[in-house]
Amino acid sequence: MHTDFLESPEKYKLLEEFFLKIFNDEIKDQKFRAEFTTPHYSAHYADGTPFMDGNPIFSAKNTVTGNILRIVITEDVSKYAKNLNTIDDFEELCLVMNISEIGLARQDISSWIAQQKT
Numbered sequence: 001m002h003t004d005f006l007e008s009p010e011k012y013k014l015l016e017e018f019f020l021k022i023f024n025d026e027i028k029d030q031k032f033r034a035e036f037t038t039p040h041y042s043a044h045y046a047d048g049t050p051f052m053d054g055n056p057i058f059s060a061k062n063t064v065t066g067n068i069l070r071i072v073i074t075e076d077v078s079k080y081a082k083n084l085n086t087i088d089d090f091e092e093l094c095l096v097m098n099i100s101e102i103g104l105a106r107q108d109i110s111s112w113i114a115q116q117k118t
Contacts, residue, residue, distance in 0.1 A: 005054070005073070005099065012052050016043075019058035019071055019105070026110045034116055035063040041070065062116045066090035069112050073099055080104045 005011040023038065040061035043051050054073035061068045067090055080101045083094040093112050095105050 006052060009050070009052065012050070012057075015057055015073070015102075018102070019109075022106055022109055023058065023060060023069075023113075026106075026113050030110075030113055030117075032113055032117065034065075037061045037063055040068055065116055067112075067116060068092040069109065070094045071105060071109075072096045073102065075099070082108060 005015050020038065023036075026032075027036070038058070038060040039056070040059040041056050043056065043059075045051065056070045057073045058071040059069065066088075068087070070092060072094060074096065075098050077096050077098055081096045083096065085092045085094060093108070095108055097104060
C-alpha cells in the first residue's frame with residue numbers, strides 16, 4: 001500500500017482511515033451494538049501534532065468489557081504477529097505487522113469484534 005506513510009501525512013491519514021473503515025464495516029456486518037471508543041490510545045502530542053510512527057496506527061476499546069485492540073505498523077518485525085496482553089485486568093490484542101502485511105489484519109479485527117459479544 002503506502003510504503004512511505006511515515007514521511008507523508010496524507011498517506012498516514014489514509015492508513016488510519018483504512019483500518020477505521022475495516023473496523024466499522026465489521027461492526028456493521030456483525031450487527032454489533034456495543035460501545036467502542038476509537039481511537040483508544042492518543043496518537044498526538046499535547047500540541048496536537050500527530051506522532052506518525054505507526055504505533056498505533058489504529059486502536060479501539062470496548063467500553064463494556066474494557067478490552068482493547070491495537071494495530072501497529074513497523075518495519076522492525078520479520079512477520080505478522082498477534083500478541084495478547086493483560087493490562088489492568090483487561091485484554092489487549094496487539095496486531096503488529098509491516099506495511100506489506102496489512103491485509104492480514106482484517107480477519108483478526110473481525111474475530112476480535114466477534115469475541116466482544118461474550
